Amino acid sequence: MKASYYKHILEFKRPSGTSRGILKTKETWFIVITSKGKQGIGECGILRTLSIDDRPDYEEKLQWTCDNIHLGKDTLWERLIEFPSIQFGVEMAFKSLESVSPFVLFPSEFTKNEDSIRINGLIWMGEKKFMKQQISDKLAQGFDCIKMKIGAIDFDAELTLLSYIRSQFSKEIIEIRVDANGAFTPEEALHKLERLSTFDLHSIEQPIKQGQLEAMKSLCNQTPLPIALDEELIGVFNVTDKKKLLLTIQPQYIILKPSLIGGFRGTQEWIDLAENLGIGWWITSALESNIGLNAIAQYTYGLDNNMPQGLGTGSLYTNNIDAPLVVDKGRLGYHSNKSWNVPYLD
Numbered sequence: 474m475k476a477s478y479y480k481h482i483l484e485f486k487r488p489s490g491t492s493r494g495i496l497k498t499k500e501t502w503f504i505v506i507t508s509k510g511k512q513g514i515g516e517c518g519i520l521r522t523l524s525i526d527d528r529p530d531y532e533e534k535l536q537w538t539c540d541n542i543h544l545g546k547d548t549l550w551e552r553l554i555e556f557p558s559i560q561f562g563v564e565m566a567f568k569s570l571e572s573v574s575p576f577v578l579f580p581s582e583f584t585k586n587e588d589s590i591r592i593n594g595l596i597w598m599g600e601k602k603f604m605k606q607q608i609s610d611k612l613a614q615g616f617d618c619i620k621m622k623i624g625a626i627d628f629d630a631e632l633t634l635l636s637y638i639r640s641q642f643s644k645e646i647i648e649i650r651v652d653a654n655g656a657f658t659p660e661e662a663l664h665k666l667e668r669l670s671t672f673d674l675h676s677i678e679q680p681i682k683q684g685q686l687e688a689m690k691s692l693c694n695q696t697p698l699p700i701a702l703d704e705e706l707i708g709v710f711n712v713t714d715k716k717k718l719l720l721t722i723q724p725q726y727i728i729l730k731p732s733l734i735g736g737f738r739g740t741q742e743w744i745d746l747a748e749n750l751g752i753g754w755w756i757t758s759a760l761e762s763n764i765g766l767n768a769i770a771q772y773t774y775g776l777d778n779n780m781p782q783g784l785g786t787g788s789l790y791t792n793n794i795d796a797p798l799v800v801d802k803g804r805l806g807y808h809s810n811k812s813w814n815v816p817y818l819d
Contacts, residue, residue: 474508476542476566478517478535479817483762483790489597494522499760499790502535503817504559504566506542512818513570516765517562518732525708525733526556534559550738554710561736565768576796576813579771589806590774593618593650593781598625604634612641615802618648618675618781624656628665635672644673648781655682655704662692670697676726679703690722701726703757706743707733716746727752728783730759731769744776757783763796764815770798770805 483499501518517535519527526534534556538549546567553560569575582588594611596604596619604621611619619638623631638649649672657665657680666680676699681688683704693700702724709715719727727747729740740756747754756773758766766787773782784805787798797811 474506474543476504476506476539478532478539479503479505480532481762481817482792483760484792485789486791489789496760501762501765502532502562503764504535504539504562505817506566506570507819508570511570511575513566513568513572513575514764514815514818515562515564515566515569516732516761516768517558518759518761518765519558520733520759523704523707523733524558526558531556538563550736554735557707557735557739558732560739561731561765564736564738565765568768575818576767577771578768579775581771581774583774584771584807584809586807586809588774589801589804590770590784591618591779591781592616592785592800592803592805593620593648593783594803595619595783595785596621598622601626601630601634605637608634608638612647614800617646617803618650620650620652620783622652622654624653628668632668632672635669635674639672644675648675649673650675650678650701652678652703653680655679657681659685659688659692662688663695666692666696666698666700674698676701678728679705683707686718686721689724693722693724696725699725701728703728703730710735712742712746715742719746719750719752723750724752727754729754729756731756731772732759732761732765737772740772753780754778755780755782758786760786760789762790763787763794763798767796767798767807770807 481501485497489496501516504515506513521527538559546563549563550560568578572578577584594616596607651674659681662680678701709718729743731740744754758769770784785800795814797808799806799808
């Protein structure tokens with residue numbers, strides 16, 4: 474058994490705005506395992522300034538992983554605890570290697586093109602005109618759930634956009650989620666949530682920056698609008714600490730990005746804890762290429778969560794990996810009659 478890694482710079486079709494800045498490119502790495510004439514591929518993707526493993530020694534750890542691939546996925550997962558994106562890439566690569574097809578990791582009605590996954594349409598931050606156009610496009614494309622990133626432009630302008638959507642569509646027709654990416658201060662957050670709540674929103678992701686546990690606990694206790702933790706989960710490695718965080722904050726929802734929280738195994742730990750505590754959850758991709766998105770989508774389908782998932786990022790790039798993933802009428806499908814084109818496999 475041997476392994477190699479390859480760096481791939483994904484290029485956005487249009488620079489995409491978040492409260493942490495404008496994204497023009499996204500770095501990702503593919504791990505390819507070869508054994509007995511078969512190959513498996515996994516994706517290790519980080520988000521600069523957000524991933525806990527955004528570290529100078531990242532590629533050094535990737536090389537170490539390839540050199541020690543014989544240890545197997547379970548031992549490697551334990552030893553890579555501070556590198557959740559590599560944990561995920563290793564899990565994915567081994568699952569790919571063990572499968573009949575390197576791209577059908579979790580066979581199901583989804584991979585047979587007999588069923589699809591309901592997803593939210595993502596509205597990126599930008600000028601009001603640009604955001605309004607995105608909203609119109611998503612509604613025309615048949616999405617019944619949209620997620621709007623907020624916190625980068627004037628708050629009143631963002632409220633105007635939400636008012637525009639609600640003037641056209643009730644909450645029964647269009648579900649709206651907003652994602653602040655930690656843009657609010659603890660002092661202003663409750664007032665802003667009160668103003669947002671007038672638009673019948675489903676939830677708000679990470680209203681204040683992570684790491685402010687008491688402030689977030691207080692906010693979740695008083696909020697007029699369900700709060701979903703996102704960045705708050707990053708860097709919490711063991712189950713005891715995960716349970717303590719959820720018990721302390723008591724959020725309404727958590728959002729799970731396998732690349733940021735230790736892959737399938739790390740995600741499942743959060744799901745088990747959340748369900749035991751009566752906390753809702755859904756899965757979101759973290760701007761992976763179609764390799765990672767495919768694995769996340771297949772895994773997510775098997776979890777049988779009927780909420781809209783955050784898996785609509787496959788069309789963002791000019792140089793994504795060609796894949797049979799197709800978004801149609803607000804759902805992600807796997808069109809098995811379409812083919813993969815992966816330059817990193819023999």
